[in-house]
Amino acid sequence: RKEVEQDPGPFNVPEGATVAFNCTYSNSASQSFFWYRQDCRKEPKLLMSVYSSGNEDGRFTAQLNRASQYISLLIRDSKLSDSATYLCAVNRLGGGGNKLTFGTGTQLKVEL
Amino acid sequence: DAGVIQSPRHEVTEMGQEVTLRCKPISGHDYLFWYRQTMMRGLELLIYFNNNVPIDDSGMPEDRFSAKMPNASFSTLKIQPSEPRDSAVYFCASRPSGPNTGELFFGEGSRLTVL
Numbered sequence: 001r002k003e004v005e006q007d008p009g010p011f012n013v014p015e016g017a018t019v020a021f022n023c024t025y026s027n028s029a030s031q032s033f034f035w036y037r038q039d040c041r042k043e044p045k046l047l048m049s050v051y052s053s054g055n056e057d058g059r060f061t062a063q064l065n066r067a068s069q070y071i072s073l074l075i076r077d078s079k080l081s082d083s084a085t086y087l088c089a090v091n092r093l094g095g096g097g098n099k100l101t102f103g104t105g106t107q108l109k110v111e112l
Numbered sequence: 113d114a115g116v117i118q119s120p121r122h123e124v125t126e127m128g129q130e131v132t133l134r135c136k137p138i139s140g141h142d143y144l145f146w147y148r149q150t151m152m153r154g155l156e157l158l159i160y161f162n163n164n165v166p167i168d169d170s171g172m173p174e175d176r177f178s179a180k181m182p183n184a185s186f187s188t189l190k191i192q193p194s195e196p197r198d199s200a201v202y203f204c205a206s207r208p209s210g211p212n213t214g215e216l217f218f219g220e221g222s223r224l225t226v227l
Contacts (some may be wrong), residue, residue: 043219043221044203044218049213087154091214098162102147102155104154
C-alpha cells in the first residue's frame with residue numbers, strides 16, 4: 001500500500017461548483033500535512049498547510065481526520081484558474097521532518 | 113528574487129549515456145532536495161542535503177544514481193549509465209533552516225527522456 005494515496009481523477013466540474021478531494025495516509029506517525037498545487041508542466045507550489053482544527057484560506061478549506069488518517073481539500077465557487085493537479089504531502093516524525101512524501105495528485109478541470 | 117534554477121530544462125539522450133542535472137538553490141536556503149516525478153509513481157524523494165552534507169539518500173534508486181553538493185549554491189544529480197526507465201521529470205527544491213513549514217521551493221524541473 002502506498003504511503004499517501006489520492007484519487008487521480010480527473011474531476012471535471014462546472015465553474016462555480018464546490019469540489020472536494022481526499023487523501024489518505026498509511027503511517028500513523030505522520031506529523032504534518034500539506035496541499036500543493038501543480039499546473040500542467042510546471043513545478044509544485046505550496047497551496048496551504050493542514051492544521052488539526054481545520055483551516056480556511058479564501059475559497060479553500062483543508063481538514064485533517066487523524067482517526068481515519070485522511071486529509072481533505074474543499075474548493076468553493078471554483079474558477080477556471082483552479083484547474084490544476086492537487087498533491088497532498090505528509091511529513092513523518094524523524095528525519096528532521098524533511099521526508100515530505102507526496103501523493104500522485106488529483107487532477108481538477110473546471111469548465112465553463 | 114531568483115528561485116531555484118535547474119538545468120538543462122530538457123534532455124534527450126540514448127541509453128547508456130551519462131546524464132548530469134544541475135541545480136542552484138535559493139540563496140540562504142540550507143536544505144536541498146532532489147525529487148523525481150513520473151505518472152505512475154508521482155513525486156519521489158531521491159536525496160536531500162543539509163548544509164551541503166547528504167542526510168538521507170535512501171530514495172536513490174540504485175548505484176547508477178549519484179548526487180553531490182560541492183558548495184551552498186550548486187548541486188548535481190548524475191545518472192551513469194542512463195536507462196529508458198529513468199525517463200522522468202527531475203525536480204530540485206530548497207528550503208531555509210528554521211521551523212519546518214513544509215514549504216519547499218521547487219525549480220522548474222529537468223525533463224529527461226532516455227531512448
